[in-house]
Amino acid sequence: MADVTKVEVVVAHQERATLRVGDVFLKIDADQTRTDVEVKAMTMAPIPTPEVLWRKPPALALAALRGTALGRLGEPSTASPAAWAAAGAAARLLHDAPLPPWPGRSLDEIASRLDGECEWLVADGVLPADLVTRNRQVAEAALRPWTPVFTHGDLQIAHVFVDGDEITGVVDWSEASQGDALYDLASLTLGHEEHLSDVVAGYGADVDLDVIRAWWSLRSLLAVRWLVEHGFDPFSPGCEVDVLKAGP
Template sequence: MEKVEVVVAHSDRATLRVGDVFVKIDSDQSNLDVEIEAIALAPVPTPEILWRKAPALAIAAVPGEALGVLGEPSPASPAAWAAAGLVIRQLHDAPLPPWPGRILDDIVAELDRECGWLISNAVLPADLVTRNREVAEAALRPWTPAFIHGDLQITHVFTSDDAVTGIIDWSEAAQGDPLWDLASLTLGHEEQLPHLLAGYGPADLDIIRAWWSIRSLCNARWLLEHGFDPNTPGAEFDVLRARM
C-alpha cells in the first residue's frame, strides 16, 4: 500500500502525493486551467498530466531531485544550476501564452499595502521595510513581457545528472518580467545566481535584487497567516535583512 503524503495544505489549495502521483486540489479552478495550458505550451521539461476531475488534477512525478529548499544550502552542482538557467532562457524566449500577467500598477499597489501592514503591525522594523521598498524601485519599471513560470521556487525545478528533468507547479504562468523568475529561483540562494546566469545569459542584478525584496515583502503576511515562518534562517526575512 502506498502512503498518502501531504505535500502542502492550506485554505487555498492542497497537494497530496501517492507513490508517483501528485493530486492537486484547488479552490480556484482557473489555477488548474492555467497549469494545464501552460504545461501544454511550455517548450521545457514538464510533468505529465494524468487526469483532471474538478476540483482535482493528477500529475505524474518528475524524475530527479529539486535544486534545493529555501533556508538550506542547495545540493545541486553549479552545472545543474547552469542547466536550469539554459532551460529557463528557452522558456522566456518562447511565444507568449495567450493570457496576460499582472500589471505594474497592481504590483506597486500590493507592495505599498504590504509594506504598510508590516510597519503598522510591527512585524519588521520600519527602517528595514523602508530600505527594501527603496531597493524594490529598480524592478518597478516597464518590461518586455516573456513567457514566465510565475512561481519558480527552488523546489519547483528538478535535475538529474546536471540536466533539468522537469519544472512543476505552473498555475501562475503568464506573460511577465523574466527577471521575476530568476529572482524567485535564487531567493535566499544568492550564491547560486552566477551559476544560473552561466546558462541563462546576462541579466540586470539590481533588478533581480529588487524582485527579491518585492517577493519577500509581499509574501510575508500570507506566509504568517497560513502557518509558515518567513523568519526561519535563510528565508524571506533574512533576504530582507541582507539588503541593509
C-alpha cells in the same frame, strides 16, 4: 496504486493542497482558474513538465518527476553548479517561447500591492520600519517597464527538479503568465545568491543584477503576510525575512 503504503502531504493550506500517492501527485485547488492556467501553461512550455494523468475538478493528477528538487529555501542546495546553470538555461528557453494569451500583473497592480503590504508590515509591527523602508527603496528598481515574456511566475527552487546535472521538469505552473524575465530569475535564486552567477551563465544573456536584487526584496515583502496567514514561517533561517535583512 494498489500497493501504496502511505500518503505524503507535500503542501497544504486553505487555498490548495498537494498530496503524493506513490508516483502520482494529487493537486486539489479551490480555484479552478489556477488549474486551468497550470494545465494550459504546461502544454505550451518548451521545457519538461509533469505528465497530466487525469483531471476531475477540483483534483488534478500529475506523474511524479524523476530526480529531486534543486533545493529548498532556507537550506543549502546540494545541486551542482551545472544543475543551477541548466535551470538558467531552461528559464531562457521558456522566456524565448511564444507568449501565453493571458496577461500577467501590471506595474500599477504590483506597486499598489507593495504599498499595501509595506504599510501592513509596519502598522502591525511585523517588521522594523527601517527594514521595510530600506527594502521598499531597493524594490523600486524592479518597478520599471519590461518586455513581456512567457514566465513561470513562481520559479522557486523547490519547483525545479534535477537528476544529476539535468533538468527533469518544472512543476506548479498556476502563476504562469506574461511577465518580467528577471522576476523568474530572482525567484529561482531567492535566498541562494551564491548560485546567481551559475544561473546567469546558463541563461546566456546579459541581465541586470540590480533588478534581480530588487525583485528579491519585492517578492519577500509581498510574501510575509501570505506566509504567516497560511501557516508558514517567513522568519525561519534563510527565508524571506533573512533575505530582507541581507539586502543593501
